[in-house]
Amino acid sequence: MHVVIEDVGFSYRNRHVFSGLQAIFHENEVTALVGPSGSGKSSLLAAIAGFTEPTQGAIWLVANDDRLRPRPAAVSWIAQGAIVLNARTSLDNVLLGPLSEGKTHEEAVELGMRALDDVGLSERAGSLCSTLSGGERQRVAVARSLASSRPLILADEPSAGLDEANTRGLSHLFTTLRRTATVIIATHDPVMIDAADDVINLRSSTR
Numbered sequence: 001m002h003v004v005i006e007d008v009g010f011s012y013r014n015r016h017v018f019s020g021l022q023a024i025f026h027e028n029e030v031t032a033l034v035g036p037s038g039s040g041k042s043s044l045l046a047a048i049a050g051f052t053e054p055t056q057g058a059i060w061l062v063a064n065d066d067r068l069r070p071r072p073a074a075v076s077w078i079a080q081g082a083i084v085l086n087a088r089t090s091l092d093n094v095l096l097g098p099l100s101e102g103k104t105h106e107e108a109v110e111l112g113m114r115a116l117d118d119v120g121l122s123e124r125a126g127s128l129c130s131t132l133s134g135g136e137r138q139r140v141a142v143a144r145s146l147a148s149s150r151p152l153i154l155a156d157e158p159s160a161g162l163d164e165a166n167t168r169g170l171s172h173l174f175t176t177l178r179r180t181a182t183v184i185i186a187t188h189d190p191v192m193i194d195a196a197d198d199v200i201n202l203r204s205s206t207r
């Protein structure tokens with residue numbers, strides 16, 4: 001599934017954020033969405049996720065011959081600061097992905113363990129998230145996306161607060177996520193931007 005942005009704009013009350021954005025986010029690619037603070041990255045991500053609507057233009061999720069409106073059910077969201085349940089284990093947190101899509105517990109555990117292995121945390125499957133580092137928690141959040149089969153993975157500043165080594169590890173994991181999805185990352189981080197397949201700059205591509 002790829003994402004088509006057709007002449008999209010945002011404004012809040014009298015506040016003009018951007019307008020006239022034309023862009024395509026491709027399947028099996030990681031695209032970095034960049035632009036200065038306040039340029040509208042989070043606003044665009046929320047609209048691609050179907051949480052809100054742009055004030056102007058249209059956003060389409062295109063798969064084969066279908067053209068669908070954005071819908072949260074298509075999206076796996078990786079939040080800034082790794083939103084995980086600290087009182088539950090890494091595996092429990094990862095299971096939320098596949099279980100929320102109707103997989104059986106057994107299937108979810110198999111997918112979850114494979115995903116934890118992919119992010120290098122299989123030995124911490126039974127650890128409470130409260131005992132993990134910030135970087136490890138962010139990897140649990142990525143594993144949850146890996147174990148789910150949503151076609152769109154959206155991340156809003158996922159490396160905020162991580163050191164450079166963890167950021168490098170995270171940017172490598174995003175290239176694993178693109179195997180089965182369209183990955184869009186709003187970021188200011190040069191390491192994440194460097195590892196992306198494509199870069200869309202809100203400031204230079206809009207009016």
Ligand SMILES: Nc1ncnc2c1ncn2[C@@H]1O[C@H](COP(=O)(O)OP(=O)(O)OP(=O)(O)O)[C@@H](O)[C@H]1O
Nearest residue numbers: 012013015017035036037038039040041042043044
């Ligand atoms: N709900 C809202 N009501 C009014 N103004 C808003 C609202 N949400 C965002 N804005 C404004 O819209 C502009 C774009 O905000 P947005 O959060 O999309 O920017 P951003 O590119 O993600 O910035 P940052 O890099 O700081 O996260 C900002 O000027 C912000 O103040």
Ligand SMILES: [Mg+2]
Nearest residue numbers: 041042156186
């Ligand atoms: Mg933002």
